Amino acid sequence: MADRMLPAQFADLEPFAPKWCLGSERERFAARMASTMAEIQTFYDAITPRAEEAIAYCDQFPLDELHLMHLLYSMIMVSYPVECWGQPQVPDTGSVYLDLVAEPVP
Amino acid sequence: MSRYPKPPEGSWTAHYGLGTAPVSYEDSISPEFYELERKAVFERAWLNVGRVEQLPRSGSYFTKELAVARTSVVVVRGQDGEIRAFHNICRHRGNKLVWTDFPRQETAGACRQFVCKYHGWRYDLDGTLSFVQQEEEFFDLDKSDFGLVPVHCEVWEGFIFVNLAREPAQSLKEFLGPMITALEGYPFHLMTERWFYRGPVAANWKLYMDAFQEFYHAPVLHARQAPAEWSVPAQRAGFEAPYYKIEGPHRVVSTAGIRPWELKEEQRKPMEAVTHSGLFGPWEKPDLPAMPPGLNPSKADPWGLDSFQIWPNFVILIWGQGWYLTYHYWPTAFNAHVFEGTLYFVPARTPRERIAHEMSATAFKEFGLQDANTLEATQTMLESRAVSRFPLMDQEVLCRHLHQVAVEWVNDYQVEKEGAEV
Numbered sequence: 195m196a197d198r199m200l201p202a203q204f205a206d207l208e209p210f211a212p213k214w215c216l217g218s219e220r221e222r223f224a225a226r227m228a229s230t231m232a233e234i235q236t237f238y239d240a241i242t243p244r245a246e247e248a249i250a251y252c253d254q255f256p257l258d259e260l261h262l263m264h265l266l267y268s269m270i271m272v273s274y275p276v277e278c279w280g281q282p283q284v285p286d287t288g289s290v291y292l293d294l295v296a297e298p299v300p
Numbered sequence: 301m302s303r304y305p306k307p308p309e310g311s312w313t314a315h316y317g318l319g320t321a322p323v324s325y326e327d328s329i330s331p332e333f334y335e336l337e338r339k340a341v342f343e344r345a346w347l348n349v350g351r352v353e354q355l356p357r358s359g360s361y362f363t364k365e366l367a368v369a370r371t372s373v374v375v376v377r378g379q380d381g382e383i384r385a386f387h388n389i390c391r392h393r394g395n396k397l398v399w400t401d402f403p404r405q406e407t408a409g410a411c412r413q414f415v416c417k418y419h420g421w422r423y424d425l426d427g428t429l430s431f432v433q434q435e436e437e438f439f440d441l442d443k444s445d446f447g448l449v450p451v452h453c454e455v456w457e458g459f460i461f462v463n464l465a466r467e468p469a470q471s472l473k474e475f476l477g478p479m480i481t482a483l484e485g486y487p488f489h490l491m492t493e494r495w496f497y498r499g500p501v502a503a504n505w506k507l508y509m510d511a512f513q514e515f516y517h518a519p520v521l522h523a524r525q526a527p528a529e530w531s532v533p534a535q536r537a538g539f540e541a542p543y544y545k546i547e548g549p550h551r552v553v554s555t556a557g558i559r560p561w562e563l564k565e566e567q568r569k570p571m572e573a574v575t576h577s578g579l580f581g582p583w584e585k586p587d588l589p590a591m592p593p594g595l596n597p598s599k600a601d602p603w604g605l606d607s608f609q610i611w612p613n614f615v616i617l618i619w620g621q622g623w624y625l626t627y628h629y630w631p632t633a634f635n636a637h638v639f640e641g642t643l644y645f646v647p648a649r650t651p652r653e654r655i656a657h658e659m660s661a662t663a664f665k666e667f668g669l670q671d672a673n674t675l676e677a678t679q680t681m682l683e684s685r686a687v688s689r690f691p692l693m694d695q696e697v698l699c700r701h702l703h704q705v706a707v708e709w710v711n712d713y714q715v716e717k718e719g720a721e722v
Contacts, residue, residue, distance in 0.1 A: 219661075245574045252651035266655055270662050273571035278524050278666070285524070287669040289676055292499040292641070294665070300654070 199261040214268035215261040219294040259300040304542040312697040322689035328504035334634035340713030342368040346461040348614040362408035368631040378425040385453035390416040391446040479547040482594025491644035503675035505629040505637040513698040530567040542598035549611035551698040557604030577659035581621030586646040
């Protein structure tokens, strides 16, 4: 598969890559807010058991802009809806936003 | 029953002589008070506008919008390496000198000189007016009289401060005082991995300072950030800090920490175990030089954090897990301000470390959103003036102090002004 985004050993996560391999927090937060809990839960359930293997894989290389890293950042982003809130948005935060204006790359 | 010893007076509030009566929040809801505060506080106190790492070389600059003082300043590193600040205004016809696309937005970059977009007047990095377009058509124009208007600017531990007073009453170090300067030697310069959050908040700036200078709210407002196995007992126990200190207009709170890796699995958010990280920071601390003596004054083990509330609107919060963050609260109206939160880590050396940082930063935003929205709910109801006396408990001692300092500075300013008019 020529346009594969993830290493072959993570082929099972490939279906999530186009949506969740996002290079900025702004995009990841927006993807979370634009998703249903069913979509979020499916992604979370798929990646969490593979997280340690994925981190270990990334750790073989110097810090770089790997799609797999971005997928792990998205895993962290969706962990709050799954583990705490039961909804994409932080409860009772209807009228505020907090933009991440500058973040480390990768 | 207190978990930690209180001062001999029986409470921190009595120890610092702040009175124990209910307080009014008139200082946070009055447009008239805000107008006085702008001049009495923000045009006289030292204000942190950034760090030296934002100006890596000669010609590096950034602008800072100071709506509260109705000005914008440009901060620049000169050819001589010195950092200077100027009012961001061209001396010709008053155009904002440095901006990009949107005149009211902050900008940053590097240049050899500043060129006004309007008529091309040029200024050296030290503020000297160096070129006037069609100079011969002006009338007796002496360029040396038309340099940029300087703003007092001093640097402490890499933090750049400005002071808009004609002559500041104190040097920066005198203003900070020994409680704050006890932080000297902390390895701020090693923590250059920076996460900069910003958002508008529909509340007086002091109300958000209050939210981050007491932790009485934490087990309640943030209860759902942790599993019930943790949050229910935490809420039952309530929060106590082992140490508060007040010195001049500044405040410190120090807290005990936890060792999340020693908790039972069901007491932790599962992603913390996956990433070895959380709100308090990565589980694995970076190698750091010895800490300055001013930190962890209660010798808590584990130590949570020390939060240095630097008058008026700047906070340096040092985490026991080896990183720090800053808060800035920039007023834009009596009932609105812009909040900035900036996280600083020793740069990640590996993907695993970077992922731990990502977890802490993500947690920071989840908490910050909860805090910020609550403030709008507070501001709107305070403005109803349906209630004007609010009881504060001992863990809210720093909130009590902040509002008293604001009133004192405004009173002092009015007395001085009246004295000057007599």
